[in-house]
Amino acid sequence: MMSNSLQRLLLLLPLLSSLVGLTKAGYQEDYFQELRFRSSVEKAMRSVAQILETTRHPRLAQDEDHVYEDKYALAEFLTNTVIAAEMNTLEASLGFTKDVFDKVWTKVHDDKKSVTMRFQAEKTTRFLKDEEVSVVTGENEVEEVEITESGSEGSSFWGGKNNEKTKTVKTKIRETVLQRHWKVGLKIQLVLFFGADTDHPIELLSRNSSRTFVTSGSKKMGTEAPPSTDETTANYGPSDINLTWLMQMISREKMSQFSINRDDNKTCKTPRRNEDVDAAVKFLLVMEAWASQVVTFFQGTVARMETYTTAQSKKYQSFMDDNHQVAESLFLPTLPLLENSTVLSDLDLGRLLNEQARRIDEANNRIESTLDDNDPTTLISAVEAKLIVASIHLKQLVLQYRDSINYIEDLLKNQLKRAIGKELTASDFESFMRSHYQKLFGSDYAPKLFSYAVRRPNHHPDGILSIEGPTVKDTTVSYDPAQTFVRQIQSDNPESSSIYIPINAATSVEIKGDRYLHGWLQHRFNVGVHSGQSQFRLAARAHQFSNFLLVVGTMAGPDKFQPSSAIVLQNKDEVLIPLITEIIPSAKEFKDAISSLSPEQQAFAKAFRASQLASSLFGVCVIQLKPQLEKLLGLPSDTLTKEIKLTQDLMNLFVEYQIPSDLLSVHHELSSSLNATVKLDSVKSNVRAVMDVIEQAKEEIRLEEKRKAEVKEQMYPSASPSASPSGSPSRSPSASPSSSPSSNEFYASTTSSRSSERVMPRAARSLSTAKMDAVLSESSAHSQSFAGAPPKKSASYQEGSIPEPSEEEVDESGDNGSPESAMKSQRSLASDFTLLPKLLDSLLEKHDQDGSLRSTIVKARDSWTRTRKENLLTPSRTEFIGTPVIETEKKKAFDLLDALSRSGSLPIEQSELHIVVVLSHCFEDDLISTIVKDNINPIEKAEKSSLLVASTVHGQAVNELIGDPDTLQRLTDTFPAVVEASTEIAAQAA
Numbered sequence: 001m002m003s004n005s006l007q008r009l010l011l012l013l014p015l016l017s018s019l020v021g022l023t024k025a026g027y028q029e030d031y032f033q034e035l036r037f038r039s040s041v042e043k044a045m046r047s048v049a050q051i052l053e054t055t056r057h058p059r060l061a062q063d064e065d066h067v068y069e070d071k072y073a074l075a076e077f078l079t080n081t082v083i084a085a086e087m088n089t090l091e092a093s094l095g096f097t098k099d100v101f102d103k104v105w106t107k108v109h110d111d112k113k114s115v116t117m118r119f120q121a122e123k124t125t126r127f128l129k130d131e132e133v134s135v136v137t138g139e140n141e142v143e144e145v146e147i148t149e150s151g152s153e154g155s156s157f158w159g160g161k162n163n164e165k166t167k168t169v170k171t172k173i174r175e176t177v178l179q180r181h182w183k184v185g186l187k188i189q190l191v192l193f194f195g196a197d198t199d200h201p202i203e204l205l206s207r208n209s210s211r212t213f214v215t216s217g218s219k220k221m222g223t224e225a226p227p228s229t230d231e232t233t234a235n236y237g238p239s240d241i242n243l244t245w246l247m248q249m250i251s252r253e254k255m256s257q258f259s260i261n262r263d264d265n266k267t268c269k270t271p272r273r274n275e276d277v278d279a280a281v282k283f284l285l286v287m288e289a290w291a292s293q294v295v296t297f298f299q300g301t302v303a304r305m306e307t308y309t310t311a312q313s314k315k316y317q318s319f320m321d322d323n324h325q326v327a328e329s330l331f332l333p334t335l336p337l338l339e340n341s342t343v344l345s346d347l348d349l350g351r352l353l354n355e356q357a358r359r360i361d362e363a364n365n366r367i368e369s370t371l372d373d374n375d376p377t378t379l380i381s382a383v384e385a386k387l388i389v390a391s392i393h394l395k396q397l398v399l400q401y402r403d404s405i406n407y408i409e410d411l412l413k414n415q416l417k418r419a420i421g422k423e424l425t426a427s428d429f430e431s432f433m434r435s436h437y438q439k440l441f442g443s444d445y446a447p448k449l450f451s452y453a454v455r456r457p458n459h460h461p462d463g464i465l466s467i468e469g470p471t472v473k474d475t476t477v478s479y480d481p482a483q484t485f486v487r488q489i490q491s492d493n494p495e496s497s498s499i500y501i502p503i504n505a506a507t508s509v510e511i512k513g514d515r516y517l518h519g520w521l522q523h524r525f526n527v528g529v530h531s532g533q534s535q536f537r538l539a540a541r542a543h544q545f546s547n548f549l550l551v552v553g554t555m556a557g558p559d560k561f562q563p564s565s566a567i568v569l570q571n572k573d574e575v576l577i578p579l580i581t582e583i584i585p586s587a588k589e590f591k592d593a594i595s596s597l598s599p600e601q602q603a604f605a606k607a608f609r610a611s612q613l614a615s616s617l618f619g620v621c622v623i624q625l626k627p628q629l630e631k632l633l634g635l636p637s638d639t640l641t642k643e644i645k646l647t648q649d650l651m652n653l654f655v656e657y658q659i660p661s662d663l664l665s666v667h668h669e670l671s672s673s674l675n676a677t678v679k680l681d682s683v684k685s686n687v688r689a690v691m692d693v694i695e696q697a698k699e700e701i702r703l704e705e706k707r708k709a710e711v712k713e714q715m716y717p718s719a720s721p722s723a724s725p726s727g728s729p730s731r732s733p734s735a736s737p738s739s740s741p742s743s744n745e746f747y748a749s750t751t752s753s754r755s756s757e758r759v760m761p762r763a764a765r766s767l768s769t770a771k772m773d774a775v776l777s778e779s780s781a782h783s784q785s786f787a788g789a790p791p792k793k794s795a796s797y798q799e800g801s802i803p804e805p806s807e808e809e810v811d812e813s814g815d816n817g818s819p820e821s822a823m824k825s826q827r828s829l830a831s832d833f834t835l836l837p838k839l840l841d842s843l844l845e846k847h848d849q850d851g852s853l854r855s856t857i858v859k860a861r862d863s864w865t866r867t868r869k870e871n872l873l874t875p876s877r878t879e880f881i882g883t884p885v886i887e888t889e890k891k892k893a894f895d896l897l898d899a900l901s902r903s904g905s906l907p908i909e910q911s912e913l914h915i916v917v918v919l920s921h922c923f924e925d926d927l928i929s930t931i932v933k934d935n936i937n938p939i940e941k942a943e944k945s946s947l948l949v950a951s952t953v954h955g956q957a958v959n960e961l962i963g964d965p966d967t968l969q970r971l972t973d974t975f976p977a978v979v980e981a982s983t984e985i986a987a988q989a990a
Contacts, residue, residue: 032406040332040400047331051351056339058348062411064338071271071408072260074336077343079280080256082334082401083249084353086287086394087256092360093390094190095204101254103202104192108247113194115244118201119294120237123301124185127227128212131179135216136172177216180227185210186302186379190387192243207383236297241290245283269935272409281402288398291391298388302379323385326363327392331356334397336404363389412932426525426927427472433523433942434483440943442963445954447483450518454548454622456910459641462546463569465622467520467579467916469536482536484518484916485946485953487830491515491909495830499913501551501561501621503894507904511561511621513911517833519953520918521946522856523938525930527583527922538577538620538860542569544872545644547625547651549893552577552860555617555915558832565860565886566893568625568655572876574867582857583920584612587845589854613837618858618916625651627910628900633683634666636676643680649687654899655892661899663690829955829989833915839988840919840952847978853945856918862886917953921945944975951982955989958982 041060048058061074090096107113187208191201249258260276261268268274333352337344344352364386371382417423437447453461468479489496491514499515500508540550547570556562567575585593590609594602626640629650640647653659664686666679674682829835837855844853864886867878881889901908921942923930930936950961958979962968972979 032410033403034410037403037407040403041335044332044335047355048335048337048352051355052348058337058339058344061336061338061408062414064341066338066341070338070341070343071411072262073343074338075271075277075405075408076259077349078334078336078401078404079258079277080249081349081352082280082284082397083246083256083258084349085333085356085397086246087250087254088353088357089360089390089393089397092357093364093386093393100192100202100204104243104247105250105252107194108244109252111194114242115192115194115247116240116242117190117192117204117290118198118238118240119188119190119290119297120235120239121189121297121301122187123234123236124187124210124231125234126183126231127229128181128183131181132176133179134174134176136174180215182213182215183210184213184379188384188387205383205387207381209379209381211379236301237293239290239293241287242283245279270409270412270933272405273933273935277405281405284398284401288395291394291398294391295388295395298380298384302384323388324392326366327389327396330359330363330389330393330396332396332400334401334404336407360390360393409932413928416928416931424927426523429525429927429938430523431471433939436939437483437946439964440946440967441950441961445485445950445956445961447521448486449481450484450486450520450914450916451481452622452912452914454624454912456624456627459638460546461543462548462624462626463540463542465550465620465914466539467536468539479537479539482520484520485950486519487517487953487955489515489517489830493830495828497559497831498907499559499561499621501553501563501897503563503897503904507898507901508560509897509901509904510907511623511911511913512907512909513913515833515913516915517829517836517953518914518916519949520916521942521949522581522918522920523923523942524583524920525923525926527920527924534579534581534858536579536581538579539574540567540569540577540622541574542572544572546570547647549623549625549897550575551621551623551893553619553621554615555619555833556614558834561619561621561913563621563890565890566897567886567889568651568893568896570651571872572869576865578861578863580859580861581918581920582859583854583922584609584616584857586848586851586854587841588848588851591845610838612857613841613855614834616837616855616857616917617833618918620914620916622912622914623897623900623908624910625896625900628908631909632661632900632902632906633664635679635683639676639680646684646687649691651896653687653690655896657694658895658899659690661902836917836952836989840917840949843948843952843981843985847948847981848945850941852922852941853948854920854922856920858916858918919945919949940974943971944978947971947975947978947982948985951985952989955986956982957986960986 052058061071087096091101104115108115185208188206189203190205191203193201249256251257258276258280260271260274262274264275268276271277331352333349333356335352364382367385367389368382371380371385372378422428434447441447449466451464451466454463454465455461467482467484469482471478471480491512496515499511501511502508538552542548547568549566549568551561551563551566553561553563553565565577569575590605594605597605626647627637629635629647630637630639633650650664653664654661664683666674666682829839841855862883864881865878866881867876869876898904900906923934923936923938923941925933927938930938947958947961950956951958954961958971959968959982961982962971
């Protein structure tokens, strides 16, 4: 037998589930089941046609012309109806008489006491006796055959004919079993008590009953000790429902007085979403759970007791079915009806409630005529039956109210859908805002697509850099560039300073190109589900015979860009880098969260948040390689534009073999006296000399491998010729860098460069000192032959020394742009992008009262997609690359960057640095729920956020950002505080 505590827990499970569900978004009260609602309304409308006059034709709200305020009136009508219907049920079936009502009303309204209705039950069990009885447990059927012989001759082929007669004999099987007799008592009680005073309750219903049950078992049970004759008690409940809210909604005259306070915009959003209706729904859900417990008690506990005998079990099941049928016949008056664009009158409401009360009385009379309250030998009487029917009816009233009140919200959704002509999604809203921003802001300040050509002025682009997001059209998914508010700081701007990229512990590369500050405003719905997800990607694509270097990282200081990954792209390479986002709490959320912390805890939280804000500066740096190669080698601008093979050979020498640039460049002492052609020929000659040494080393390795193979063959003559590790050396066209410079060989070298690492063993890359000295000597000789005079030795490029940057290349502060020195002077946003996160955070704390605009950290995933071609004629191949390959590509890119900058001494001017600050405007629900449930116009919210972001990024007031005077006036009226503060914002961000 279960313990009392376990039984009590099982009885409380429905209520606990209901209470837990109240705290979860999307609980069942929000779920509108249209089919169930339609079925219930159709059934009730047949009764309404009988109750009202034949000339009356109330209809559902969707079929009547009405205005938005009528929906509030309808919500009030529905809630007042269900309150009155609940009171009708309590009064008619649960003992809530007039005297009880008056006493309860006075306690609640005058004495300000709470009132609770409690259902509790107690079961007692006592063993009476054991008895052995003989019972029939089955039957056996036996067929008996009687045979008689006939005296007639010739009647059979063999002689006389036999007569057969068959009969069936049934025998009963009896068995002696042990029967135990038990006396079971049941006491139920329904009471009211005020406050916490449970010692002086008001009794509404109570009944004591008992009956004898007989259980059967095997005879072997008789050998065991009989149970104790002591009486055991099991308590069920108590199951409580607080009726205070219900009584507060009823006047002394028993009139329902529920209304919705529409003056508070924060607590009253829609006819369905407001504090008053939420309180009604919350109470009714608890009422539904309480009624379910009562029904479950009789369907479960009492049913198990009645199933001790088969006859009683069938009788009880029939009784419960009858109760459900009786409850189904009762009238449910909670209907969302309008007539002539208004809700039904109080007179009509009274008629509907009277019909409900009449049917409850009829059901109770039917129950009383069938069951006897005075028979103590049955556990179920009219008292229990009326309690069961009333509980089922209370559940049905709550269910219909939920469906009817949610119908109002569903009606709003359907009206919005019909007005627009489609079911809106977040993608639709994003597309609309992209277009809307272009109209909202002036042409100079409107968001621009994050799609940039990697190019020099008046040159064909080397590639494209973009941040892309998916766009779904029908069933097709395409990727379009994101839109950002962008502010360009050109390299010749007085406030523009160099940015340094550390590529190792000893070297930082100086970047002097243009800088772009991007403010990326994202719109996110259902933030709780997809807060850490992002479908955006960073895309970089190189054109054929073009190349550039891509560095991804974050701004770590006023003049320091901290790289996280890098890669070289060339010859139609494409790299897709997925971006992941991490939304951090808004400034308002953070302030509220730390308000009650200790000073030490607050200091820790502020320091950690500062670190989060600092890491929100996502950056992408693009470095053009040909201009820097020309600068490094001492060549005039555009010299390498058409030198495809030479450019590719230079890339291979720097990346694959780490050849010092001094071996390849034009001698610095003579560069000013040489023309462009001579300089180019000098570089070609230097490259050819180094490539010859490399080729010679590769040839020596081939010969050595051949010699080893021949020795092995002589030692093992039985070996098959095919077992030789290498055959006769043959030189492929692409492997001969010093062959005649025909156009075909130029293309061959270009397209086969990627496989050179696989062709040549790693040992060939390490050139001996003697050979490199020979190359250096040969390089100097070529320079002398072109110049006609021996070069003067420069102290800056002596062997074994690393050139130091010139005075012009060092930052004017004398410390190479360290963050500490940059803090010594007053900085502006144009010169220090790291000011932006904290500036935005302080502005959002003042002006984003909703706390919906949140800073967002963007990072690159460690799984990329790369598409490349092995050579010019083969098709492209797409592959996924992970961390090991990404790290290898980063090392190659840094090796090249080290060579191009002479280990940091040569600044890189042809570059672009894009710094992206992402802010997410977060909506808790999906788009439709935001509009319908929260009564929020997401367009206005997004406009306010865009004004804050645009003013900060551009350093301009709102009246400068907005081009149209009418639009400016509308925004001023809608967001006066933001427009007024924009001047201060612009001054801080300028």
